[in-house]
Amino acid sequence: MLPHEVISAGPVVLRTPETSDADGITRACADPDIARFIPLVPSPYTRDDALLWITELAPGGWEAGGAEFVIAGPGEAELLGVIGLKPVDRLGNGEVGYWVAPWARGRGVATAAVRALSEWAFAHGLPRLALLAGVENIVSQRVAYAAGFEHEGVLRGAQASRDGSRADMVAFARLSTDPGDPIEPFLPFFPGGFPGGSLTDGVVLLTPLTTGDAADRHAVASVPDIVKYHVPPVTPDYAETVARCRYAGHRWLAGQMASIAIRDAETGEYAGDIQLTNIIPPLGQAMIGYSLHPRHRGRGLTTRAVNLLVEWAFENTSLWRIVAGTAPENTASHRVLERAGFTREVLVKDLLPGPGGTRVDDLQWARTR
The missing domain is CATH 3.40.630.30 (Gcn5-related N-acetyltransferase (GNAT))
Known part of the structure; x- marks a missing residue:
């Protein structure tokens, strides 16, 4: 089992969830983009859903060999998001998943958290980490590149959507032997970014x-x-x-x-x-x-x-x-x-x-x- 400890992630920290995080998680998970790109998150999301995750699902993830953290401000009280590692697969590999609250976006929170969690996982013996993002989730794909994850392809029909259909996912991965430097895309977006650039x-x-x-x-x-x-x-x-x-x-x-x-x-x-x-x-x-x-x-x-x-x-x-x-x-x-x-x-x-x-x-x- 991975150790329960606070991980420093530059401007933020990663810590284990607490019941006091329930209101912040509930407010964040009402965000349409979280509902759109993470179908496993209940929608509409209630405080009871947050408490269930804090008291049962997150501890269960730890017991199964994974890890679940809250991304918090430097004082550890302000909730900025959630990040975790799925339990290792049969080949001994891990997978990173995360979301960032609407009020914390645009500050590099996700990149800092993914980078810190990756280094922590590698230090505890994981050889490879995967990161999956929806094909239209450009923000998450940019986080993957910035955290040193290499683009590996598209997994067809890899995610179940809320309507019962299957959605494609973009696959990224980082090895423990990779340098982890940010990867700059060959084609930058137009000034103004995507989709609003021109x-x-x-x-x-x-x-x-x-x-x-x-x-x-x-x-x-x-x-x-x-x-x-x-x-x-x-x-x-x-x-x-x-x-x-x-x-x-x-x-x-x-x-x-x-x-x-x-x-x-x-x-x-x-x-x-x-x-x-x-x-x-x-x-x-x-x-x-x-x-x-x-x-x-x-x-x-x-x-x-x-x-x-x-x-x-x-x-x-x-x-x-x-x-x-x-x-x-x-x-x-x-x-x-x-x-x-x-x-x-x-x-x-x-x-x-x-x-x-x-x-x-x-x-x-x-x-x-």
């Missing part, structure tokens, strides 16, 4: 794609001349579009893809989308792709969007080369790339899948620093 030149506005954009994005993806040049050239299912939007923040943070809405800067209206994808850090290369709804064409929005995104990428990442591919006959896209400073490089024969099992050529372009 880039603009006063005419076009770029914002991260979110689930609220699903209907608009699907409408653009279903335009016939956009479907024609899609790879493969088929209209996506609406469920695929929703999943693309739901995963956008996670894939951005993981350095896999930046999915972005193109908007009219004056009205905020959704005009299309642009992506930075096929990101290969060792090569310093990524690919750009874009689509614009017909009613917004002819105003130079796509060229402005491409310029904004490429210049942001060169300024904020180590990318050296941005590439693009177009159909040889898609002269409108050629003009966008030429105006955005791209150079035509090569025609690759039969590279891409076409309609009816055919293959189509790809005219490739690039812009470098």
Whole structure:
């Protein structure tokens, strides 16, 4: 059994729960985000639920080989959150779980607590710690990176949701032999963070794609001349579009893809989308792709969007080369790339899948620093 002791965590401490924490836990667990991302927390949450956790569930976790702590202020009285270790699995590995009260967020509380608990667990012989976060829980994923946990992938259907469905979870882990240094994502978010960050030149506005954009994005993806040049050239299912939007923040943070809405800067209206994808850090290369709804064409929005995104990428990442591919006959896209400073490089024969099992050529372009 792990020892009951107070753990210093920089600006906070980790201590065992007390009955005096019941009111603070009850108030914190009324938060919609805790209810959304931690389905095991009862909702609505009552003081009796808090007392049950303090007097029975938390002690039971300790007896089973885990550990349950309150995250508290330096004086140990102020409740800021809860953190714990699940009992080790059959392979001897642990898992960290936590929540932070709404009034304590934005102060580095979770990162400090996760880092301190991890070091404590490793000091007591655990070889590996896992940390799971919902695919839309970007805040928790950022905590994992900041606490030195490496992204390992997505566990499909790993969590039971309140409605009976299964939700995907992002898997992170840290080994006792890892340095534990904060891990900086390859792709930073736009100024303002996620989802509220943006880039603009006063005419076009770029914002991260979110689930609220699903209907608009699907409408653009279903335009016939956009479907024609899609790879493969088929209209996506609406469920695929929703999943693309739901995963956008996670894939951005993981350095896999930046999915972005193109908007009219004056009205905020959704005009299309642009992506930075096929990101290969060792090569310093990524690919750009874009689509614009017909009613917004002819105003130079796509060229402005491409310029904004490429210049942001060169300024904020180590990318050296941005590439693009177009159909040889898609002269409108050629003009966008030429105006955005791209150079035509090569025609690759039969590279891409076409309609009816055919293959189509790809005219490739690039812009470098």
